[in-house]
Amino acid sequence: MADDRTPNGNGLGRAPDTELDEAPSVLGAAPTLPAERKRRKRRAERRRRRRVAERSKQVETAPPTSPARLAGDDGDWSGEVQVFEPKTSAMPALRPYARSLWDRRQFMVEMAKADLRGRRSSTVFGSVWGILDPLFQAGIYYLLFTIIREGARPVDFLHVLIGGIFLFQLALIALNEAGQSIKGGKGLLLNSSFPRAMLPLTTLCKGVLKFLPTVGVYAMFHLLLGAPIGRGLLLLPVLFVLQLVLMAGIALTVSTAVVFFPDAGNAIQYVGRILFFTTPVIYPLDVIPPGIRAVLSWQPLFALFASYQEILDGGVPDVSLMLQVLAWAIGFLFVGCQLFLRHEREFALRV
């Protein structure tokens, strides 16, 4: 029975017992006589057989209560074969990659929930801060805007401001937290093999979970402030999905960049701030001079937030604006996937 155990037959490696003899030469230890070598080899082989035989005996006597038994328990195996070859920057096959991400969706959601729980437990108000923080920000910018505009249009912009800040905070997660997710997930990265895109996507998932309660809070403000309810609201889910696609693209791009150029991590906060002030979140679209608007529209988040603003204000965004959002989302996702998937095998070496 002991001798039935054969190597996996993958054609790798030399026979174990030959290495015993080669070993001392590697380290330059004293050479041994051929007779002594043979004797040692026979002794080692006898001991090896004895051990394997002992293990085999345990197979027969092992209690059947063990929780983790292979199918059939007769040496069947899952049939999983993995071959690891020198790293290339070729794109992996997308369909199996997407499937293996999909298989881990429950893990991503649970991980995101667990992270949020952990964060909440360290403050008295816990998750309420997720809502209070953007509300305070909206209050401050509203005050600022009222002062600058000398009281013009103060009330009818408040709901747009609140909604815009909630949505922008979500968008920023792609840059900040998801961008750092590969570096931050070092432990997992070195500990197991999984599609690496799971890390930025888990962070995005966390962002969405954090965002969901703010939808209710916004709806309340929208109604309380008597904001218009137009048919454009029906487009909100479409825009939101496009925002998630855009965020995934940004997250994949930034997280790859941060791994290869750690300095990018420092630049992120400034990029975030520039994006905030160049996106129509804290000011209405109609205050932007046309010349500046033409320049700003080349900013990835501009078209998205301009569309949001139109919708929250009761209007319907132009088709061209919506097409711009679509183009940015698909473009970033394409670039992000190319960068991330081509280089993800190098991440473990670089974090």
Place this chain on the structure above:
Amino acid sequence: MPALRDVSFTVPRGSVLGVVGRNGAGKSTLLRSICGVLAPDEGRIVVRGRLNLLEPGLGMKQNLTGRENIKLGGLAAGFSEDRLAAITEEITEFAQLDEFIDYPIRAYSMGMRMRLGVAVAAHLDPEILLIDEALTGGDAAFQAHISQKMADLCGEGRTIVLVTHGLSSVRTMATEAIWLHQGQVAAHGDPEDVVAQYLRYSRLESMSTEYDDG
């Protein structure tokens, strides 16, 4: 500079391969290469079976409870929630954590973390279990416990690769051993022989250090 050079071997199913060597010899790199975390620069690694790498502490979330960590570890390994619920008690019992399972991991001692890590990895139905330095921290009772579990796993046809500085673990548990030195296989074969060669080398080296110092 490559961490491993010309390392080539086959591990038969159902065997325990012990890997010994000094710090920086390439032991952890070897395990990470086997489980696909690090890609080789040359050559090929073929793995037949579901893998589970265990490096206590790594991958566990410090602010989550033991129970939550079990759930996350299980989901990452592709277990369903129902199946995890069924084995959580068993893992808790194996890790001897009792009521501490609902405490955050950051409150655990090193030994408790190590026990939980070993328990999770051993119960997640691995066909190949890669263990890095896990067995040197536990007390004698747990060592005996884990030895039995490993024997059970091997008995079921699972394969274990055990990287450790605990030479007695290699002697008692391994069916084969490898001594890695400066990224190369210095010896491969019977655990007693490999450990003896490694010890002889270590003694020679410490003697030469003393000589140099003197």
